[in-house]
Amino acid sequence: MVESFIKGASFFDNVGLLVNPPKRELVGTIVYIPGSWRALRDALPLRRAGIIKKLIAGPLICFEHVYEHDGIIGDEAIDSYIVASEWVKNEYTAEASEHGLSIRNMRVCPAGVDHLRWSPVDMKEDKGSLHKVMVYVKGDGIKMLDKTLKVFAHGGFETGVLKAGSHVPTDYKNMLEWCDFAVVLGGSETQGLALTQAWSMNRPTLVYESESVIARGRDAAPYITPQTGMKWHDVEELRECLNVLHNCTPRIWVLENQTNEIVFSKFLEIASKL
Incomplete structure (x- = not known):
């Protein structure tokens, strides 16, 4: 997931990508945390304080249930939560409702594939x-x-x-x-x-x-x-x-x-x- 994201960003010259930057470099940035609930926990107060411009998380914060890690993905400081497919979005929505959580701006976005690495010698077109x-x-x-x-x-x-x-x-x-x-x-x-x-x-x-x-x-x-x-x-x-x-x-x-x-x-x- 992270590798796909970094490789994808490399195609966009107008996007500045900082990987695990120090706190002083976070001012006014959009922060994306795909899979570490601890990193997300540490980013939440920075978003509430306005240091971070926007905070996006997912899809790998929770392993199985939306209420993991004290329901962290339902925190109002998260601007959008990413899931990998539509059925996951539906399941998360239903489970969040059952547990009194509200996940803001849940959006579907899969991981990409490196089409240069995953390219065959023989296309098998016959x-x-x-x-x-x-x-x-x-x-x-x-x-x-x-x-x-x-x-x-x-x-x-x-x-x-x-x-x-x-x-x-x-x-x-x-x-x-x-x-x-x-x-x-x-x-x-x-x-x-x-x-x-x-x-x-x-x-x-x-x-x-x-x-x-x-x-x-x-x-x-x-x-x-x-x-x-x-x-x-x-x-x-x-x-x-x-x-x-x-x-x-x-x-x-x-x-x-x-x-x-x-x-x-x-x-x-x-x-x-x-």
Whole structure:
């Protein structure tokens, strides 16, 4: 998140970016704190005193619930709170209401992706030969792994499996380079940055979304579109999804919607309206 923000800011010559500056340099600035509740706690009195011009926080101040850290994200000194997707905004709004909190100016703004780093050697633009599939498994998605592998075994696909938490980013990028498309087995995602990275590599994704994710009002792939792939809910839908892969142009979608530069421009728009 922080790396994406800094890289995004580098595209704007008119934006002066100070990273962890001393207090004396904060006068009249817009301060953004993405993920440290302690840094946010220390910034609040500076905003109340008018030393800081505007204070923006999120999306990583709270780990699970809005009332964490004594409900700090509901402090009136925060001018805007950023969340990664629409379903998170809805969930935060509902939970805040239940606990008597009011989160000011909650805005949706995802992290961007480094489209230069996440750029494939082979764009795999020949959609007539999609036979190598990476299956990316995360959390409860392991429950669907055997059924998923059977679908691809019966279809004669070459399959590679990568489990979250057991690899480094280089492994993921190498597997994306190898495959023609990806299947993702997981739970809900506040954004799904790994999906965006796959799209930037021009790899369509077919994302499993369980009944429990839907029942909780959450989303397994908040930013997926017909350009980038599809969500599926059972193996029959997975088989059907294979027929749409040839229509996907995921890297084009990323270049038009979710690069670091584009996302930082969205942040600037949020800040300008406070």
